[in-house]
Amino acid sequence: MLTSFTIPVKYIILLIILCKVCKSYNLPQQSPKSAPKLPSSSGSSPPTSKPSSIGSYEKCYDDDDVANGHLSDSxxxxxxxxxxxxxxxSIDILRSLHNFESKDSSPGLILSPFSIWSALLVxxxxxxxxxxxxxRSVLGLNNxxxxxxxxxxxxxxxWYQLKRNVSLVTKETSKKQAYSIANKIFINDALTLNDCIKQHFATEAESMDFTSNPGGALKAINSWIEEETHGxxxxxxxxxxVTQWTTIIIANAIYFHAKWYNQFDASKTEIGTFHVTPVESIQIPFMKLTANLMYGVSEALRCTVLELPYANQDFSMLILLPDASKGVDSLVRQLKPxxxxxxxxxxxxxxxxVVxxxxxxxQxxxxxxxxxxxxxxxxxDPRFADLSGFFQPASANKNGKNKNTTHELQTKGITVNSVVHKVYVSVNEEGTEAAASTAILIARSGRPAFPTRFVVNRPFLFLIRDTATNVILFIGIVRRPYE
Incomplete structure (x- = not known):
């Protein structure tokens, strides 16, 4: 449930309880064990090597895993x-959640597309x-x-680990910005993870005793999530x-805390009117700032856009404020990358x-x-889900036959039980804690005839992005902000 709104920090966790067995298969019975050891953060130390080579990855996947139409090996x-x-x-998941949202009673919608996408990619x-x-199709990876x-x-x-570690060695930067991105694959220790998955996600895989100690596994995983999101x-x-039938849990955690490049003066914050709907208004705190900032206009979306950079300018917040006659719902429906x-x-x-x-x-x-x-x-769907690539194929029988059939039988019935995503965002004067027309924005020969004031006093869309890659870490709709 969405409770309230503020800007300089965001935290998000996406968790996929990736697999529960819907048809019983023979898991070896084990004696009870102590609670699983809490895994360490995968982002806590500098990367020791660059990503594996293409050739190394090619060994892991057969022809069925290759898309039709290849890009160059670049x-x-x-x-x-x-x-x-x-x-x-990022835009598709926002629009899909927006369609499921109860707009009349919802104070807003926030999510981390990058967190969700990362877990689904694993x-x-x-x-x-x-x-x-x-x-492959939904993640945009067809080619x-x-x-x-x-x-x-x-x-x-x-790239993100490198940026993070560079910022950590600079005291001035580390005081203004902190972020981390972590994935973890928790697998039932009665099963054997595929060698290729282990090879390329080595620091992100952890065996768990779901069979005889599901409560201990749950406690350890929740502790990892809490640690990665700074509590x-x-x-x-x-x-x-988590039960004895849980086979895999895939978790992704993102923590983001950054101060504004141009901080708002808290002494100038005052109560003002926010127009939730044409017939409903609320009184809330508004921050004020005057600074040199980037702004623009999208005629296709009928909105104005403001960019608020964070301290070291690696990240920024974009605010899309729709025309009063258009509304934020229309903006979301029309939005494209x-x-x-x-x-x-x-x-x-x-x-x-800025107000x-x-x-x-x-949420x-x-x-x-x-x-x-x-x-x-x-x-x-337990009838059709095929996640067999996570598991090591069974050895061929003594005649060397039916290896693939045996593997399929062992992994049959393993399906995604649920996908849970939880987000925390706070925006205040200091910063944020916590991501068939083609001519959308019309370039002009001169600057747009903008008022010098950018007053955000009605529902709006915001996103936090990496300025180098444009990756959207967080995105949200704010309908009813309040403390």
Missing amino acids: PSEYSRTLISGLHKF SYMGARHETDREL VPKHAVGMAYQGLRF KIKDLIPPGS SHLEDVVANMFDDEIS LPKFKAE ELELSGPLYSMGIMKLF
Whole structure:
């Protein structure tokens, strides 16, 4: 449930309880064990090597895992395609959740597309056949062979680890910004993880005793999530969710805390009117700032856009304020990745007086329905889900035959039980704690005839992005901000 809104920090956790067995299969019976050891953060130390080579990934996947139509063997091209797919997914998941949202009573909607996409991408690496094809399509990876997806994704994670570690060695920067991105694959220790999954997600895999000690496993995983989100997200997995039939839990955690490049003066914050609807208004705290900022206009979306950079300018917040006659719901329905690209490319800088509401939000989302509506269907159906790529194929029988059949029987019935996503966002004077027309933004020969004031006094869309890659870490709709 969304409770309240504020800006300089965001935390988010996405968890996929990836597998529960819907048809009983023979898990070895084990004696009770102590609670699993709490795994250490995968982002706590500098990366020791660059992502694996293409050849290394190619050994892991057979012809069924390669998309029709190949890109060149260029890491940069693979990365661009990966990010392009992420951009499309970010808008698609926002729109899908928006369709499921109860607009009349909802104070807003917040999510981390990058967190959700990352967990699903890990799921995709273990998917096969139709499950593979559905995930590939929704994640925007149709023209990329799977080995290249793994390589490009690890390259992207290496990039964020490198940026994080560079910022940590600079005391001035570390005081103003902190962020981390962590994935973890928790697998039932009665099963054997595929060698290739272990090879390329070595620091992100952890065996868990789900069979005889599900309560201990649940406690350890929740502790990992709480640690990775600096205590902002607790007890994400409710009691009883982990059972002896749980096979895999895929978790992703993002923590983001950054101060504004231009901080708001808290002494100037005052109560003002926010127009929730044409007939309803509320009184809330508004922050005020006058500074040189980037802004623009999208005629296609009928909105104005403001960029608020964070301290070291690696990240920024974009605020899309729709025309009063148009509304935020219309903006979300029309939004496309190309709109954001054009908006960013055609912004101007000028001295702007900003009036922005403080807001704080916490929200928990169950994503199975929205993802199903986007086209990920086999993953949730025990009759058709194929996640056999996560597990080591059984050895051939003594005659050396039926190896694949044995593997399919062992992994049959393993399906995604639920996809849970929890987000915390806080925005205040200091910063944020916590991501068939083509001519969208019209370039002009001069600056847009903008008022010098940018007053955010009605529902709006915001997103927090990486300024180098345009990756959307967080995105949200704010309808009813309050303390």
